[in-house]
Amino acid sequence: MPAPSLDLGLTIAAGSKRELRLRNPVMVASGTFSNGLEFARRFDVDTLGAIVSKGTTLRPRRGNRTPRTVETPSGLINSIGFQNVGVSALIAEVAPVWARWRVPVLVNIMGETVAEYGRLAARLDDVDGVAALEVNVSCPNVEAGGMEYGQDPALAAQVVREVRRHSDLPMVVKVTPAVTDIRPIVTAITDTGADAITVMNTVPALAIDARARRPVLPTVFGGLSGPAIKPIALRAVYLAASATHLPILAAGGVSSGLDAVEFLLAGASAVQVGTATFRDPAAPWTVLRELTEWCEREGVRDLRELVGAARRRD
């Protein structure tokens, strides 16, 4: 007898005019897939749940000096500096290609001021090929002494309101682990109109070159990603799930189907595959296949059975 078919689908902003359907819960993480154009020539991107664009700013950016990355035990510290073509070129040259794909594309946006977030949202609203926004609030606020928007609930809420005012696109907000408690931020974002929350961005980190007696990266600090941060991300997802009813998209070291299952059990509804793709271009598809196989083996019929199942109910 054939096994009853497994439902992997996921809906963001269910029931609202912004409703976004994903065919499965495996997506790529921003900044780890470029804008997907190269991959689309060699892999079937339409079989993934969603694609997330490279972090996009209002104007083109050349990014930081090199070296921009340094390897650490099972991890990677990066300080790319948001090299990207800028929103105008993205709309003119990249979005028309996305418009031909079946897979939804989320555009990851980053502003230097609250107003810039609003302008980015306005530019991307109603652009063919853009299915949703992922708002990166892990960015230093130049108006307020360099503190990141995502480190202060009131600032984060200001960004979310500004984006919502300028766009009717489904809005995912991506939070940073660089806070003492993630819950107040998640609550603020939930209350001001986000449709889903990505947990989490990279972990602030430092690598030192002992021989040269100086930091390896010219920017001194960078963001740590990869398997090394998975336990940190699992905890962040677990905590975030206690502060929101919105779907959580988990990022942080996801490299296998089993990793994806662990994130679902902690409270995530979907996962983003990031650094793992640098080691194997097929990683997002491998995660999806392994997740599906795991569910079939364990007799899971609906992923919602798993979401948050490892959380203490007390």
Add this chain to the structure above:
Amino acid sequence: MRSDTLEVTASARLYGDTHILWLAMPASYQAAKPGQFVMAYIGEHTDPLTGRALSIHRTRAGAQGPEFALLFDVVGRGTDWLARREQGDAVRIVGPLGRGFEPQPRVQRMLLVGGGIGCAPLIWLADRLTTEGREVTLLLGGRTAAQIFPPSLLPPDVEVIVTTEDGSLGRRGLVTAPFTELLPWCDELFTCGPPAMFEALHGLLRQSGLRKPAQALFEQTMVCGMGICYSCAIFPRRGGVRLVCHDGPMFDLRDIY
């Protein structure tokens, strides 16, 4: 651009501290070109995390089918692990990657300049160019004789000129001396080696006033090798930013400096 777990068909120290590793070549490498590279993954776990970029050094028809080689100096953890692979072991490789050398179709005199381990990709280029019936002069420079690729392993038609800084083999000094002499002769030049050598070659090229295509293979810290992480930025003289792994590693010296 895909991940393959490849069987080691031969592994040996070829000269000095330089190792050669022959791997079974998947069919997807058929269209690979000299100057393209692969990412080699170290061990079965995630430490070390990132692949090691290595040029395709050569290809050959092995007993069990086509093979390609990597030629590398043992400088750290990754290359040390690779050097300890033996026949029958497996290595995971992503490739072929990047934009390789693009020799012009109807030119004859090719000058190849390799500094140290930078000779690795030039050997395959020399193989190809001589097969096509072109004239190839290969300059090999190193600090000492131990760093010089054995000329006996090159096609007989290749004219080889060796320079060592300590004079232990060939002419004493840098490759820049024979380069200056041969520059008027050649139609096109191809190079791989340390950045200081590129800058010197570029300076001599400018001084000469000769406008010859000068294709060089650049290096930068690589993480993915396939244009998705933006680690490997290079900033061309005229502005902008390119990715070494995706837009290169081959760039014309005159576009970068």
